[in-house]
Amino acid sequence: VAAEAGAAGEEGAVAVAPDSVMRTSLPTLGVGVGFREPFRPDLFLNRPEVDFLEITAEHYLDAPAEKRRELILLTTHFPLVVHGLDLSLGSAEGVHPRHVEKLAALIDEVKPPWWSEHIAFTRSGDVQIGHLSPLPFTRETVDVICRNVDAIKRVISTPLILENITYLVALPGEMSEAEFLRAVAEGTGCDLLLDVTNLFINSVNHGYEIREFLAQIPLERVVQLHFVGGHEQEGVLIDSHSRATPPEVWALMEEVLARAPVRAIALERDEGIPSFEEIAEELRRARAMARRYDRWA
Numbered sequence: 001v002a003a004e005a006g007a008a009g010e011e012g013a014v015a016v017a018p019d020s021v022m023r024t025s026l027p028t029l030g031v032g033v034g035f036r037e038p039f040r041p042d043l044f045l046n047r048p049e050v051d052f053l054e055i056t057a058e059h060y061l062d063a064p065a066e067k068r069r070e071l072i073l074l075t076t077h078f079p080l081v082v083h084g085l086d087l088s089l090g091s092a093e094g095v096h097p098r099h100v101e102k103l104a105a106l107i108d109e110v111k112p113p114w115w116s117e118h119i120a121f122t123r124s125g126d127v128q129i130g131h132l133s134p135l136p137f138t139r140e141t142v143d144v145i146c147r148n149v150d151a152i153k154r155v156i157s158t159p160l161i162l163e164n165i166t167y168l169v170a171l172p173g174e175m176s177e178a179e180f181l182r183a184v185a186e187g188t189g190c191d192l193l194l195d196v197t198n199l200f201i202n203s204v205n206h207g208y209e210i211r212e213f214l215a216q217i218p219l220e221r222v223v224q225l226h227f228v229g230g231h232e233q234e235g236v237l238i239d240s241h242s243r244a245t246p247p248e249v250w251a252l253m254e255e256v257l258a259r260a261p262v263r264a265i266a267l268e269r270d271e272g273i274p275s276f277e278e279i280a281e282e283l284r285r286a287r288a289m290a291r292r293y294d295r296w297a
């Protein structure tokens with residue numbers, strides 16, 4: 001898979017598909033970073049390196065005064081997008097109306113050009129699972145997600161984009177992950193946040209070809225990317241958000257940038273946080289890559 005993804009080569013010529021890259025009307029945000037508190041001083045000291053911040057929605061719902069002040073500070077100084085973790089789009093019993101209302105209030109305050117959630121479930125009945133759990137790739141699941149997204153769209157008009165997650169166990173299903181992602185995007189009408197690290201990890205752990213996956217998903221809907229490095233444990237790749245971005249993920253990012261109307265790229269580093277210079281170096285590299293494909297000035 002690494003060889004397959006790396007075939008494009010970071011400096012190599014990747015064919016650009018102009019039809020697909022024109023589709024979206026969403027604005028360009030550039031290259032940014034998932035906001036984490038340890039970054040805070042460095043973000044302000046290195047303001048030109050960071051085009052936008054992605055904030056975690058749940059950190060600001062029912063927030064204490066300190067987080068409220070932080071939100072105002074960030075909103076004043078950076079373009080923001082809102083990234084949800086706990087809406088549980090795949091829950092058959094529906095999304096919690098109160099959670100949707102709180103998200104709506106946050107989005108109304110921040111006024112991001114779009115917001116995002118995961119194609120996953122985090123709740124079953126009244127049980128909070130505590131992490132992003134994979135869904136079976138079935139028609140029934142697609143219908144559940146469509147129903148939930150419809151309910152959300154009635155409350156929140158800001159465009160919602162949907163992100164692919166990693167999964168350690170492949171549940172029995174009726175379609176491939178790529179077919180499922182396409183069905184979800186088409187059924188909900190949502191654009192996609194393609195986490196290229198998650199895609200790389202899944203392709204290795206579940207033994208599929210990235211190129212085939214990219215041929216099957218609606219690349220014309222891919223408007224944002226996530227990237228970071230993970231680690232390996234007993235032969236399995238884990239999306240721990242803990243390491244520098246590996247060469248295979250950079251190559252995959254380039255492949256997608258050449259073919260999709262990407263408007264924003266966010267680095268998602270949560271663990272093993274390095275010096276901000278290392279973060280900034282990755283942001284510069286992503287920005288240079290996007291410029292090579294004329295994604296933004």
Ligand SMILES: [Fe+2]
Nearest residue numbers: 163195226268
């Ligand atoms: Fe992600």
